[in-house]
């Protein structure tokens with residue numbers, strides 16, 4: 001019997017390792033902005049922006065912006081901030097600067113276009129060391145690590161916004177020069193993907209990044225993946241295929257439509273209210 005005890009302990013330990021799960025809590029701030037909390041890490045993605053006039057996008061209320069600027073709970077002790085691109089519904093210079101002054105331990109990963117805006121701020125010298133500005137070339141990526149979080153940074157084309165070209169005639173993509181980043185981060189074994197304002201129809205891009213091989217647990221997905229028809233859904237399934245999905249970039253007028261449409265889909269979450277949270281065990 002004595003000989004069997006180590007064997008039982010060994011089986012128990014292996015079984016514990018196989019079945020142990022990491023928990024995380026995700027809070028919806030607004031638009032593509034989220035707070036991700038695991039046992040020891042806190043990440044903010046695309047959330048540090050201001051209340052926006054108009055109903056074209058969901059934006060944080062004045063009281064939430066105030067908490068973010070002062071780095072007060074739940075926005076205290078943030079390890080990492082990711083900013084996908086410089087548009088005002090993802091990034092606000094004043095909010096980021098105030099946040100970094102009050103939370104000097106946080107690192108920011110952003111495209112060079114965002115760093116360029118931050119560098120104009122008179123306080124830039126105070127938080128310059130916190131900024132990691134990376135814009136990989138198209139179809140390229142880069143890997144770094146912050147506070148024990150491994151991060152893969154992908155250059156993802158911004159979704160198109162076609163408008164009339166008044167100089168040359170025809171149509172032109174207003175967002176053609178925007179540097180948009182996607183992020184894959186591994187936090188305590190949970191693999192997250194945030195795509196920013198990706199173009200979900202860019203198959204060449206998604207084929208080259210092979211995100212499916214990364215076995216993404218939770219993907220924050222631009223709602224366009226589901227509103228562009230079968231082609232973008234096929235790209236999502238073939239090249240990303242995450243276990244859980246959180247839809248984002250849904251304007252307030254369409255929130256109910258998306259919420260009702262995905263109500264019965266177990267692995268797709270549509271947040272209904274700002275500052276609502278969901279927990280996952282992965």
Ligand SMILES: [Zn+2]
Nearest residue numbers: 085087158197
């Ligand atoms: Zn954008």
